[in-house]
Amino acid sequence: MSDDSELLERIKAGDESAFSEFYDRMAPLLFGLVFKILNDAREAEDVIQEGFLMVWKKAASYDSARSSPSTWVTMIFRHKAIDRLRARERRSRGMERAALEPTACHDEGEAVLQNEVGAAVRAALERLPGEQRDAIVAAFFSGMTQLEISEKTGAPLGTVKARIRRGLLKLREHLGGL
Amino acid sequence: MMDEQLEERASLYVFGLLEGEEARRFEEERRSNPELARFVAEMEETAASLAHAAGPRTPPPELKARLLGQIQPVVPARRPDWLPWALAACLALLAGGFGMECSRLQRQLEAAREQDELSQIRIATLDSMVQGSPKGVAVVAWDGARQEGIIKVQNMPRPKADQDYQLWVFDPQYRLPVNAGVFHLEDGRASFKPQQPVHSADKFAVTLERKGGEPQHKGPVVLLGN
Numbered sequence: 001m002s003d004d005s006e007l008l009e010r011i012k013a014g015d016e017s018a019f020s021e022f023y024d025r026m027a028p029l030l031f032g033l034v035f036k037i038l039n040d041a042r043e044a045e046d047v048i049q050e051g052f053l054m055v056w057k058k059a060a061s062y063d064s065a066r067s068s069p070s071t072w073v074t075m076i077f078r079h080k081a082i083d084r085l086r087a088r089e090r091r092s093r094g095m096e097r098a099a100l101e102p103t104a105c106h107d108e109g110e111a112v113l114q115n116e117v118g119a120a121v122r123a124a125l126e127r128l129p130g131e132q133r134d135a136i137v138a139a140f141f142s143g144m145t146q147l148e149i150s151e152k153t154g155a156p157l158g159t160v161k162a163r164i165r166r167g168l169l170k171l172r173e174h175l176g177g178l
Numbered sequence: 179m180m181d182e183q184l185e186e187r188a189s190l191y192v193f194g195l196l197e198g199e200e201a202r203r204f205e206e207e208r209r210s211n212p213e214l215a216r217f218v219a220e221m222e223e224t225a226a227s228l229a230h231a232a233g234p235r236t237p238p239p240e241l242k243a244r245l246l247g248q249i250q251p252v253v254p255a256r257r258p259d260w261l262p263w264a265l266a267a268c269l270a271l272l273a274g275g276f277g278m279e280c281s282r283l284q285r286q287l288e289a290a291r292e293q294d295e296l297s298q299i300r301i302a303t304l305d306s307m308v309q310g311s312p313k314g315v316a317v318v319a320w321d322g323a324r325q326e327g328i329i330k331v332q333n334m335p336r337p338k339a340d341q342d343y344q345l346w347v348f349d350p351q352y353r354l355p356v357n358a359g360v361f362h363l364e365d366g367r368a369s370f371k372p373q374q375p376v377h378s379a380d381k382f383a384v385t386l387e388r389k390g391g392e393p394q395h396k397g398p399v400v401l402l403g404n
Contacts, residue, residue, distance in 0.1 A: 019249060023242055028234035036232035042353070045241055049248075049351065050375055056249045066215075067222055074226040079194065118230040125231055139193040140228045146195050165182070165189040172224040 004069035011059040019056055026073055027052075033074065034081040037141055047084060051077045082143040124174035131155070132167030139164055180217060188214065192221045244351065248377045302382050304403035306333075316401050318382045320347075325376060327358075329384075330367040331401075337386060343400070344391045347372050348381035355383065360391040380404060 004025065010018030027048065034051075035044040055073060062072055125133050131153070138149050150157045180188075184207075190196050191204050208214050304316040314334040320327035329345055337343055343363070346355035356376055361368035384401035 016246065016249060020242075020246060023245065027237050027242070029229055031237040032232040032235035033229040035235050045237065046352070048237055048241060049245060052245050053248060053375060053377075066219055067226075071223050071226040074229045075222065078226075078229070082194070117227075118233055121227050121230040125228075136228070137231075139190075139195060140225060141232070145197070146190065161186050161190060164193065164195075165186040168189045168192075168221055168224055169185070171227075172220060175224060175227055 005064055008059050008062050008069050011056060012062075019052075022055070022069075023052055026070070029070075030073065030077045034077055037078070037081040037085055037143070043084060043088070044081070047077065047080050051080050078140070085143045121175065124171055127174050128167050128170055132163045132170065135160055135163035136167040136171065180213065184214065185217070188218050188221055192218060192225045300379060302379070302404050304382055304384060304401040307399045307402050314401060316382075316384060316403075318345075320376075320379050320382075322376065322379065326369065326371045328367060328369050329361060329382075331363060331384075332366060334363060334400075336363060340389050341386055341397075342389050342391055344385050344387045344395065344397075345370055346383045346385065346395055347376050347379050348383065349376050349378055350380060351377050354394055357391070357393060357395075358382075360387070 004022070007018045007022040007025075011022060030051065031044060031048055034047045035041065038044050038047070051073070054076065062069065066072075067075075125136070128136065134153065135149060138144055138152065142149075144152065146157060146160055150160045153160065155163070187196065187200075187204055188208075191201065191208075196204055208218055300318075300320045300322065302318040302320065304318065306313040306315065308314075314331065316329055316331040316334075318327055318329045331343075334343070342360035344360045345358040347358050348355050352374065356372045356374045358370040358372040361370060381402065381404040383395075383399050383403075385395045385397045385399050387395065387397040
């Protein structure tokens with residue numbers, strides 16, 4: 001079995017079977033992420049489709065010295081989902097969802113697959129002080145600006161920035177060699 | 179050793195929370211400071227791991243089938259940039275196209291395709307959907323690989339001062355037509371670039387909308403074709 005970096009190298013060369021394998025590996029994680037951000041299955045499908053077409057066309061721009069393949073695609077798909085969230089002017093609903101359900105797995109009648117990494121990340125989040133966890137979750141999933149997070153939480157802007165920094169550093173520490 | 183302020187800006191940066199000039203200045207600093215670049219990379223890995231907290235979700239199987247049907251062989255980077263020439267050739271065809279039988283236009287297109295000159299250019303003819311005379315008509319030259327095209331129109335009345343003609347692309351991947359923007363009739367033709375990726379341009383339509391256009395079509399369809 002190929003590793004993710006090798007698959008991306010083959011995708012760069014136009015290898016469709018590598019693209020298919022990369023999709024199988026990444027799509028559940030990315031679909032879960034963009035669905036959580038958008039809370040709309042059809043829109044999430046559109047983002048997945050656009051995102052993977054971008055991976056196919058732009059695989060050559062991947063820089064292995066800068067990030068792992070998983071991080072590269074996660075940040076691309078997150079960015080696309082947040083762009084779409086902002087564009088459809090339903091940001092306030094997104095904010096409510098992210099703020100109220102910081103670590104919840106949506107299921108809406110559909111069984112949500114669990115895995116060890118997900119459980120470890122959720123556990124690491126749970127270990128953060130509540131205000132840091134909320135700031136981190138809002139920053140990652142909601143598409144809110146610093147100012148909006150500040151207004152939403154009632155904390156001064158400087159406090160929000162400090163919470164995000166401390167929360168992210170602690171999260172890195174808690175995740176260790178994950 | 180980085181100070182807290184720099185760590186703070188790096189943390190905001192990985193979440194996309196730096197904007198405008200602040201983001202630009204941070205990017206510059208990151209490029210010139212290897213320690214900062216390493217820190218940002220670590221923070222990005224940590225931030226990306228949050229995706230796992232959402233829980234995996236299996237996409238519908240038809241989504242993968244659709245994607246695999248859409249990917250095309252990668253074009254070698256050394257291929258010359260032929261688009262301007264090809265579009266110019268296309269327009270040369272179109273310049274006389276309005277008086278031609280459609281089949282003749284198609285034959286010319288096929289002949290050009292055999293020479294691989296216009297292999298990625300799709301031609302669509304649009305007919306008037308409104309009563310009256312003379313009948314409006316349009317031809318669209320669409321390059322799916324470049325996601326851009328040209329529309330040439332004839333016999334179309336000028337829209338009112340508070341209206342614009344707007345072009346739409348019908349792609350079965352989307353529930354609604356894709357907005358390809360408003361166009362003006364000064365010289366009878368205009369270039370366009372749809373606002374979403376178009377995977378399969380099945381049909382094109384022109385509607386009459388309020389000045390500046392609409393995000394989703396509201397006005398009457400005046401031209402339609404494929």
